[in-house]
């Protein structure tokens with residue numbers, strides 16, 4: 663029993679240390695959002711929803727945060743941390759699965775591949791069109807790569823992708839569909 667308790671305690675301490683370290687070396691910018699305290703969904707349309715589109719939590723569960731989502735300081739000169747976390751989006755106009763009326767969106771984290779280990783991994787990827795959530799892909803570290811894909815029916819719009827790293831927070835990338 664004792665070694666197991668010690669291991670858990672060490673794990674928590676390690677996480678806190680990493681968070682402190684991260685807070686001191688991340689020099690990028692951030693975007694405001696309303697964050698669900700239950701499931702970490704981030705509303706980016708300027709207000710908290712009446713009901714969380716992911717977990718159904720009420721508006722009162724949302725917290726306004728000035729630094730809800732991380733963005734790079736200089737998108738032409740990304741740091742290593744930014745290269746590991748900012749989603750890389752590939753839009754494939756012709757879908758191989760649904761030949762008519764489908765646009766594939768492939769996302770990976772990131773330009774440098776992010777780890778997928780129990781201690782450090784990408785927890786989920788949220789997709790938005792015109793600032794409204796269209797899908798969340800949940801990721802587990804053991805058997806999945808830090809990536810996800812959707813088959814989109816919409817003919818256009820602004821696609822936003824926000825991923826959540828368990829240690830380094832939420833990161834955003836946008837593109838036109």
Ligand SMILES: [Fe+2]
Nearest residue numbers: 782827829830
């Ligand atoms: Fe990370």
